[in-house]
Amino acid sequence: MIKRVIPLGAIFFFFVLVMLNGYAFGASAEENYQFYCAQCHGVKGKGDGPNATETQPVSPRDHTNTKEMKKLTDEDIINVIKSGGAATSKSTLMPPFGKTLTEKEIQELKDYLRKLCKC
Amino acid sequence: MKERGLVLWGFIFMLCMLAYSGRVDAGVAEGKKIFESKKCNDCHYTQGPAREKTIKDQLSKKGPELWYAGSKFKEGFLEKWLQDPKPIRPMKYYSLTEKNKGDHPKLSGKDAKEVAAFLMSLKSKDVKAGVIKAKKSARARIVFEKKLACYGCHLVKKGRKIVGGLTGPSLVDAGERLNPDWIYAYLVKPKVFKPVKDMPVYVGIVGDKEMKMLASYIATFKQKKKKK
Numbered sequence: 579m580i581k582r583v584i585p586l587g588a589i590f591f592f593f594v595l596v597m598l599n600g601y602a603f604g605a606s607a608e609e610n611y612q613f614y615c616a617q618c619h620g621v622k623g624k625g626d627g628p629n630a631t632e633t634q635p636v637s638p639r640d641h642t643n644t645k646e647m648k649k650l651t652d653e654d655i656i657n658v659i660k661s662g663g664a665a666t667s668k669s670t671l672m673p674p675f676g677k678t679l680t681e682k683e684i685q686e687l688k689d690y691l692r693k694l695c696k697c
Numbered sequence: 698m699k700e701r702g703l704v705l706w707g708f709i710f711m712l713c714m715l716a717y718s719g720r721v722d723a724g725v726a727e728g729k730k731i732f733e734s735k736k737c738n739d740c741h742y743t744q745g746p747a748r749e750k751t752i753k754d755q756l757s758k759k760g761p762e763l764w765y766a767g768s769k770f771k772e773g774f775l776e777k778w779l780q781d782p783k784p785i786r787p788m789k790y791y792s793l794t795e796k797n798k799g800d801h802p803k804l805s806g807k808d809a810k811e812v813a814a815f816l817m818s819l820k821s822k823d824v825k826a827g828v829i830k831a832k833k834s835a836r837a838r839i840v841f842e843k844k845l846a847c848y849g850c851h852l853v854k855k856g857r858k859i860v861g862g863l864t865g866p867s868l869v870d871a872g873e874r875l876n877p878d879w880i881y882a883y884l885v886k887p888k889v890f891k892p893v894k895d896m897p898v899y900v901g902i903v904g905d906k907e908m909k910m911l912a913s914y915i916a917t918f919k920q921k922k923k924k925k
Contacts, residue, residue, distance in 0.1 A: 605752050613752045614895055616793055617850065617864040628793055629850050629862030670846045677898040 607690035610683055614675060623694045636669040647695035655688045728815025731808050743819060747892050755893040756791055765821035765890060769879045775816055778874075779809035785874070787852060787863040791895075821882075823889045829877035829912045837914035840907050847911075850896065853918065864895060870920040881912035 605613070612621060620626040623641035630638050641647060650658075650666070657665040659679070663672030675684070732738065740760035742748065747762065749755045766775070782801035789795040804812060841847050848861035851868045859869060871880070883890050885908050887898050903911070 609752055617895055621793060628788055629864055631862060633858070633860035634862065670844060671849045673849060673897045674902050675897050677901045
């Protein structure tokens with residue numbers, strides 16, 4: 579009896595692990611960018627998402643602008659995603675995502691931005 | 698003999714209870730039937746808890762979840778809105794490119810009343826009643842506008858103008874639409890109501906006192922009355 583239960587338990591445990599994995603590391607950087615960032619920064623990162631209306635006091639950063647984006651260190655980018663615009667003395671219109679995205683997802687978004695700006 | 702009398706009285710009592718509960722639920726049951734026959738469930742689910750786990754889950758939805766509608770909306774709002782469903786979200790649901798065309802299904806006055814009764818019966822145990830009262834304050838305004846710039850994704854009134862972003866539901870008339878207690882619950886328990894959404898989680902960034910102030914502040918937002 580017990581001999582039969584152990585392999586079953588192991589299989590069950592394996593599935594639980596696979597599922598947990600799915601939740602913890604869920605979304606790709608592309609998926610996260612399109613879901614959270616594109617609404618302001620635009621689907622191609624040009625700073626032209628639907629929230630960038632003419633009534634807003636500041637325009638979202640154009641993430642494809644190599645010259646501007648080059649000024650930011652990796653740490654700046656990570657901090658600004660985590661804590662919002664206030665972290666780099668920019669507008670608070672850039673919201674804080676530190677409680678929405680995991681550490682790993684933020685790291686991957688930083689890499690994604692580096693690709694967008696080619697810098 | 699005595700026992701039989703007791704049983705009889707018990708039976709009559711139960712019948713009365715049944716009749717009474719039946720009467721109370723009449724609008725609700727009728728509303729539920731209309732909700733189903735009009736295919737409202739094609740786009741809305743009415744049974745909690747929240748089902749969305751991933752971004753894909755959220756993006757596959759055709760309309761907002763309604764399983765806590767009775768806690769979310771102000772008494773009277775739904776009956777009016779269902780007859781004249783003006784856009785709440787400026788953009789088409791979770792679209793970044795298309796505007797909301799204002800083509801939501803409309804109900805007749807009678808149907809709207811019954812469907813509203815059904816939806817208002819869907820309460821969430823995670824919303825405590827009577828905690829938050831609508832209240833303006835200078836502190837709340839600073840938090841809402843300056844510190845967190847909530848208008849980044851929400852339309853709000855600023856003086857006479859309407860300003861802000863378009864991906865969130867308009868907050869211009871939030872005080873007429875939303876139950877203040879739900880606003881607070883939504884802000885402090887984001888995982889209960891909308892576990893996956895494009896609004897950031899502010900728990901741990903904003904303290905409880907400020908959350909309460911924000912909820913009270915939003916609850917004062919009203920569309921200006923039109924001049925007669």
